[in-house]
Amino acid sequence: xxxxxxxxxxxxxxxxxxxxxxxxxxxxxxxxxxxxxxxxxxxxxxxxxxxxxxxxxxxxxxxxxxxxxxxxxxxxxxxxxxxxxxxxxxxxxxxxxxxxxxxxxxxxxxxxxxxxxxxxxxxxxxxxxxxxxxxxxxxxxxxxxxxxxxxxxxxxxxxxxxxxxxxxxxxxxxxxxxxxxxxxxxxxxxxxxxxxxxxxxxxxxxxxxxxxxxxxxxxxxxxxxxxxxxxxxxxxxxxxxxxxxxxxxxxxxxxxxxx
Amino acid sequence: xxxxxxxxxxxxxxxxxxxxxxxxxxxxxxxxxxxxxxxxxxxxxxxxxxxxxxxxxxxxxxxxxxxxxxxxxxxxxxxxxxxxxxxxxxxxxxxxxxxxxxx
Numbered sequence: 001x002x003x004x005x006x007x008x009x010x011x012x013x014x015x016x017x018x019x020x021x022x023x024x025x026x027x028x029x030x031x032x033x034x035x036x037x038x039x040x041x042x043x044x045x046x047x048x049x050x051x052x053x054x055x056x057x058x059x060x061x062x063x064x065x066x067x068x069x070x071x072x073x074x075x076x077x078x079x080x081x082x083x084x085x086x087x088x089x090x091x092x093x094x095x096x097x098x099x100x101x102x103x104x105x106x107x108x109x110x111x112x113x114x115x116x117x118x119x120x121x122x123x124x125x126x127x128x129x130x131x132x133x134x135x136x137x138x139x140x141x142x143x144x145x146x147x148x149x150x151x152x153x154x155x156x157x158x159x160x161x162x163x164x165x166x167x168x169x170x171x172x173x174x175x176x177x178x179x180x181x182x183x184x185x186x187x188x189x190x191x192x193x194x195x196x197x198x199x200x201x202x203x204x205x206x207x208x209x210x211x212x213x214x215x216x217x218x219x220x221x222x223x224x225x226x227x228x229x230x231x232x233x234x235x236x237x238x239x240x241x242x243x244x245x246x247x248x249x250x251x252x253x254x255x256x257x258x259x
Numbered sequence: 260x261x262x263x264x265x266x267x268x269x270x271x272x273x274x275x276x277x278x279x280x281x282x283x284x285x286x287x288x289x290x291x292x293x294x295x296x297x298x299x300x301x302x303x304x305x306x307x308x309x310x311x312x313x314x315x316x317x318x319x320x321x322x323x324x325x326x327x328x329x330x331x332x333x334x335x336x337x338x339x340x341x342x343x344x345x346x347x348x349x350x351x352x353x354x355x356x357x358x359x360x361x362x
Contacts, residue, residue: 018345043266050274060273070272077276083308084277088284090301093291101285108282113312118344120305162322163356166330169317170348172309173331177338177347179306186306193310201315215311222307227299 005129012133019114019134020141022171025164026054027142028156031149033058037065041147049143052112055211056080057146082216087116094126103128110135114168117175185230193222317351326358 001009027048034044039061051057059080063073088108095104110119110131115138119131180187200206200214209217292298318327330351337350 015344018343018348021345022348039266043270046267047270047273050270051277053277056273056277060269064266064269070269073269073272074276077273078280081277081280084280085283086301086304086308088281089288090304092284092288093298093301097290104285105282108285109278111281113309117305117309158322159356159359162320162326162359163352165320166317166327166334166351166355167348169313169320169330170334170337170351171344172313173334173338173351174342174344174347176306176309176313177335178341181339186303189303190306190310193307194314197311198315211316215308218311219304219308222311223300223303226303226307227296230299231295232299232302 001129004127008127008129009133012130012135013137014133015118015130016115016134016137018167018171018174019118019138022114022164022167023138023142024145025161025167027145028149029161029165030054030057030061031146031151034061034146035150037061039064039150041150044150045143045147048146049139052139052142053081053084054113059210079213080210082213083113083219084111084116086216086219087111087120090120091116091126094120095128096125099128107131112138114138114171117172121175121179185226189222189226189230193218196222321355321359323359323362325362326355329358330355 030048031044034047034057039047047057047060051060056077059076060073063076088111091107091111092104095107099107107126107128110116110128115131115134118134119126122130176190180190196218197214200218206214206217314331317331318324321327321330333354334347334351337347342350
């Protein structure tokens, strides 16, 4: 582990703290569901520390409750977590060229909505040790939250659960809003996403989809439309290059190495 | 089948299927893709995904939708003013807690 890796790891651990707090709160409410579906605290802990995916686990627990087949479980898990595939493509694109296969796969295993969010928000190329650090802080809290939710489900006052439940969305905003400030087109795309997401809940056909599938559908449609209408410009022709980390060209990589 | 064994096989299957989604992209593509549309698409993906997941879910997460809406506004303001993850998340939680005391 080089010094850069160590610095990335500890920065990841630090940035993982608010995620860990939010995870604890959300996992707590997931734990209540898990208990209703017949999970013991230990089983909930094991499920959360191995899977660490909110929507995916929720679906998994409810499928277990109706004793579904493993094939059904696999299909539903893949559908619910299909957004992780997209996130994987985005992360893979930003890893340094020479990154080993093992490190690439491990980077993939760090993907959750929130850890991906803070990782992709890092400028330039991604040091895999950053999401590793975030994971070390956040995932144990996720698992502990699930187990504690199973144990003492309804003890926490409803008012506190209600307040804690928005922590996760606050984290999302902390990733989205600074990008909107830097890049007005991102701001426009975000506003359109908010509107489309609201409309999708009430629209015929789309409203019948699960929330995970609505997320995928809207992500693909809106991102593709934005990419067609506002393609990310070439790095040399744009002075405000800092705000658009995705368009790392080869020339840019070289200049990074020199500096 | 023994029910304890069944639940652990269930948990293992769920984890492996989730891992498959997480690593899929890394196994099929080794080098950055230069295609401009693809790069632009991936540039927008995280913001769109997080935006779609935030709204209107934040309004539905709280006991009172007004508190959720207030959390959204307060969170945007805190993030706009440069607050870090923890501060923004904390601002959202506090505004819900305080508003629901009154509402």
